[in-house]
Amino acid sequence: MSLRTYIAKRLLHAVLIAWGVMTAAFFLMRLGPNSPADKYIASLGAGHNVTAVVAAIESRYGIDKPLHEQYFNYIASLLQGDWGWSFGTSMPVMELIKTHWIYSFQLVLLSSIFAIVLGISLGMFTAVKKNSRADHIAAFFSFAGISIPHFWLGIMLILIFSVKFGWFKTYYDTSLPMLSLENLHALTLPVFTLGTGMVAGYSRYVRSAMLENMGKDFVRTARAKGLPERTVIGKHVFRNAMLPVITIIMLDMSGIVFGGAYITEVIFGIPGLGWMSLKAVFADDYSVVMAVTLIGAFVTLLFNLLADIAYIYLDPRIRYE
Amino acid sequence: MRLAAYYWERTKRQRPAMAGLAFIIFLIILAVSGPFFTVSPTQVNFDEKNIPPPGFTLEQSIYNASSGGFVTTVQRGTWEHPLGTDGMGRDMLAMLISGARVSLLVGLLATGIAIIIGALIGITSAYFGGAMDSVLMRATDIFMTFPFLLLLILIVYLFGSSLTLIIMAIGLTGWTGTARLVRSETLSLRTREFIMASKALGASHLRIIFYHLLPNTLSSIIVLATLSIPGAILAEAALSFIGLGDPQVASWGNILNAGQGSLQTAWWVAVEPGMMLFFTVLAFNFMGEGMREAFEPGGD
Numbered sequence: 001m002s003l004r005t006y007i008a009k010r011l012l013h014a015v016l017i018a019w020g021v022m023t024a025a026f027f028l029m030r031l032g033p034n035s036p037a038d039k040y041i042a043s044l045g046a047g048h049n050v051t052a053v054v055a056a057i058e059s060r061y062g063i064d065k066p067l068h069e070q071y072f073n074y075i076a077s078l079l080q081g082d083w084g085w086s087f088g089t090s091m092p093v094m095e096l097i098k099t100h101w102i103y104s105f106q107l108v109l110l111s112s113i114f115a116i117v118l119g120i121s122l123g124m125f126t127a128v129k130k131n132s133r134a135d136h137i138a139a140f141f142s143f144a145g146i147s148i149p150h151f152w153l154g155i156m157l158i159l160i161f162s163v164k165f166g167w168f169k170t171y172y173d174t175s176l177p178m179l180s181l182e183n184l185h186a187l188t189l190p191v192f193t194l195g196t197g198m199v200a201g202y203s204r205y206v207r208s209a210m211l212e213n214m215g216k217d218f219v220r221t222a223r224a225k226g227l228p229e230r231t232v233i234g235k236h237v238f239r240n241a242m243l244p245v246i247t248i249i250m251l252d253m254s255g256i257v258f259g260g261a262y263i264t265e266v267i268f269g270i271p272g273l274g275w276m277s278l279k280a281v282f283a284d285d286y287s288v289v290m291a292v293t294l295i296g297a298f299v300t301l302l303f304n305l306l307a308d309i310a311y312i313y314l315d316p317r318i319r320y321e
Numbered sequence: 322m323r324l325a326a327y328y329w330e331r332t333k334r335q336r337p338a339m340a341g342l343a344f345i346i347f348l349i350i351l352a353v354s355g356p357f358f359t360v361s362p363t364q365v366n367f368d369e370k371n372i373p374p375p376g377f378t379l380e381q382s383i384y385n386a387s388s389g390g391f392v393t394t395v396q397r398g399t400w401e402h403p404l405g406t407d408g409m410g411r412d413m414l415a416m417l418i419s420g421a422r423v424s425l426l427v428g429l430l431a432t433g434i435a436i437i438i439g440a441l442i443g444i445t446s447a448y449f450g451g452a453m454d455s456v457l458m459r460a461t462d463i464f465m466t467f468p469f470l471l472l473l474i475l476i477v478y479l480f481g482s483s484l485t486l487i488i489m490a491i492g493l494t495g496w497t498g499t500a501r502l503v504r505s506e507t508l509s510l511r512t513r514e515f516i517m518a519s520k521a522l523g524a525s526h527l528r529i530i531f532y533h534l535l536p537n538t539l540s541s542i543i544v545l546a547t548l549s550i551p552g553a554i555l556a557e558a559a560l561s562f563i564g565l566g567d568p569q570v571a572s573w574g575n576i577l578n579a580g581q582g583s584l585q586t587a588w589w590v591a592v593e594p595g596m597m598l599f600f601t602v603l604a605f606n607f608m609g610e611g612m613r614e615a616f617e618p619g620g621d
Contacts, residue, residue: 020463028475106523143337143610147603149555151562152577152595156344159584159591186397263559267581277471278563281478289475296468 003312010308015299021297022078022290026071029286084287087282093291095274101295102178108253108261109189110184115198116249123201123206127241128233130211134178138203145200151258154193154267163187171269194264198252205248209241216240243315250307253299328540331615333480335445338344338611341604348601355418362419362571366410371587373398374405374413379586395502407576408583417597421572424554424601427488431553436546439499441536446500447507458504473556477565480570484567487560491553502545506538540616547608551602558598573598 058064065073077084083093122142126135162170168189176183213219214237222232262274271274273292280288329353332338373379375398385392404413446457455460476490495600510516512536561574568575575592580591 017462017466020459021466024463024467025475028472028479031479034336143606144603145600147599147606149558149595149598151559152591152598155577155581155584156595158581159588161582163588173570182353197355259468262468262470263563266563278474281471281474289471292470293471296471297466298467300466 004083007305007309008095010305014305018294018297018301020073022294025290025293028068028073029069029289048167065070068301083291086280086285086288088092088283088285088288093287096288097273097291097295100271100273100276103174103270104261104265104274106183107187107190107194107264107270107272110187111194111198111261112253114191114195115202118195119202120206122203123245124210124233124238126203127207127210127214127268132198142200145196148196150193150197151263153196154189154264157189157193158267174271190264190268190270191286193267194260197260201252202249205245206241209243209245209250210237213240215236243311246314247307247311250303250310253303256271326349328612328616334545335615336458337607337612341607341611344499344600344604345608348529348604349425350426352422353421357414359415359418362411363413364411364415366406366559369402369410370408371583371588372396372402372410374589375400375403377405377589384568402485402587404593405589407579408587411571411575413589416571417573418584419571420576420594420597421601423484423567423570423572424557424598426484427491428550428554428601428605431488431491431495431557432550433496433545434489435549435553436499438493438544439496440535440542442496442504443500443503444507444534444538447504447511447575448526448530448534454504459498459609461497461500464494467494469494470556471560474561474563477560482560482565482567484570487567488556491556495549495553495556499542499545502541503538506541507534509538510534520557530553544609544616547605547612550605550609554598554605561602 055064063070074084076158081094083097085091086096122138126138129135157169158170160167161287169186173182173186176186219232219236222236223229227236234299261272262278263271264270265275266278273295277292278287279285280292371379373396377398379396380393384390385550386502402412402414404417406412407416442457442461446454472494473490476494477487480486516529516533519533557566557572558574558577561572562578566572566575566578576594577591577598579595580587583590
């Protein structure tokens with residue numbers, strides 16, 4: 001099988017999964033007892049003919065049609081780039097996402113950079129100093145980092161650095177310009193909250209991958225021919241250890257980051273996609289929840305695909321079928 | 322049983338695992354015996370609100386009805402409430418013990434459900450193969466791709482936040498990892514001689530699955546289960562933290578949620594449940610990791 005066929009096959013698979021997630025989410029939301037019209041009516045107040053209003057809303061948004069018809073209509077509009085209408089905020093879902101995605105993106109991007117740089121350095125260091133005192137201390141801290149509930153970590157950081165010392169605001173300030181030092185400063189605690197667990201995880205992966213390669217024959221050969229230790233570790237061991245690590249990091253991006261970013265946004269009041277979708281859930285704003293679910297699934301599938309492709313490019317020995 | 326004793330011998334040598342086990346046993350004893358020695362965790366008493374733990378003080382302005390003004394009083398911790406009280410005067414110790422009960426219940430039951438579903442799907446998938454395998458594995462892929470937390474939030478929001486439903490929801494969404502693991506283990510077992518022999522002797526599918534395949538994957542299942550418990554506990558805590566927990570019971574997530582609102586005054590309300598959560602998750606992780614090392618063949 002050529003590489004192109006392989007990628008095409010994987011793409012097809014991804015489309016199938018995305019369709020499955022979409023279908024499951026669609027019917028799950030329609031199974032619920034609440035109609036999106038309910039919250040709207042509650043805000044109307046007295047003096048309205050409720051039955052007429054419900055009927056009008058439901059026919060306006062096509063909720064009165066049979067379920068299968070709604071389903072096909074939803075797919076049709078999705079394919080045309082129409083993500084539906086948000087009842088809660090009275091704007092197209094697409095517009096809503098356009099204003100909110102950047103907040104999630106900057107948080108995830110900065111946390112990933114923080115976690116990758118620190119995690120890889122820590123992993124390399126502990127692998128080289130295996131079984132030393134520093135290695136044991138790092139092992140303990142990475143266990144703690146993996147186990148600490150990040151929503152509690154976030155609250156503790158707020159308690160110590162915002163409430164006690166007053167170095168940061170207790171809430172994320174959205175009025176700051178995106179590309180400014182003030183914004184970076186405001187994101188310090190959220191990035192630390194989200195990144196800690198990732199640093200802990202990555203440093204363990206890197207350490208074990210490095211150790212696995214250190215015992216290999218080619219490393220002994222490199223040492224035997226008199227290469228300096230720097231080159232042996234930095235080039236021979238590190239580059240080979242990075243192969244599995246890159247895949248793991250990419251697969252993690254979707255899982256840990258998407259789950260963790262969600263709560264981190266809620267704690268710090270960052271108006272990203274997670275914060276937005278939680279508000280939408282409480283407002284019965286289903287088209288928004290649908291959209292965020294789909295974006296989450298797309299991101300996961302995209303990174304899975306990228307991980308596969310990266311692996312093939314980085315390691316020519318990999319055979320795909 | 323001999324095998325269990327052998328594994329126990331090997332696990333016993335892992336010191337962090339034993340420390341984790343000790344903490345979990347302590348927690349179970351606390352959770353079971355708690356109601357006999359603590360006050361009710363839901364008993365509200367506004368006269369005793371925001372009492373700090375012994376050794377700490379808190380300045381509070383309290384409205385005095387007879388003089389019609391605010392009086393600043395200094396609250397001192399008392400041993401009557403060894404961990405203080407929250408903003409509604411509920412005893413923190415009693416609430417934390419109730420939370421321990423909730424967390425253990427969620428962790429064990431939800432993981433149990435997830436493991437059973439995952440093991441059944443994984444074994445069926447690998448044992449029968451073919452179309453059954455592709456259908457089940459595609460379903461697993463779809464479940465894995467669904468944003469996990471959002472799915473949980475949605476289910477709990479739509480169908481009501483009772484503890485039973487939360488446990489079911491976490492169990493029903495958390496089986497994918499087990500399914501994958503059991504499937505790959507079964508695939509490598511399926512063509513081994515003893516399975517072939519059993520088949521040749523006319524054993525039924527059910528017999529092969531339950532007498533031969535399942536027992537041979539059990540050690541990996543147990544390790545995975547132990548390492549999955551923290552995820553279930555954290556999922557419940559996250560749900561309660563964002564306000565979707567069972568309002569009838571005090572859980573660590575609920576308390577933490579209330580604690581975030583009172584960070585400026587009563588810091589201990591947020592600190593204490595998080596500590597419990599942290600140590601519990603750490604204990605299960607230590608135990609799971611120790612068991613993984615002990616169960617690994619030849620890895621001493």
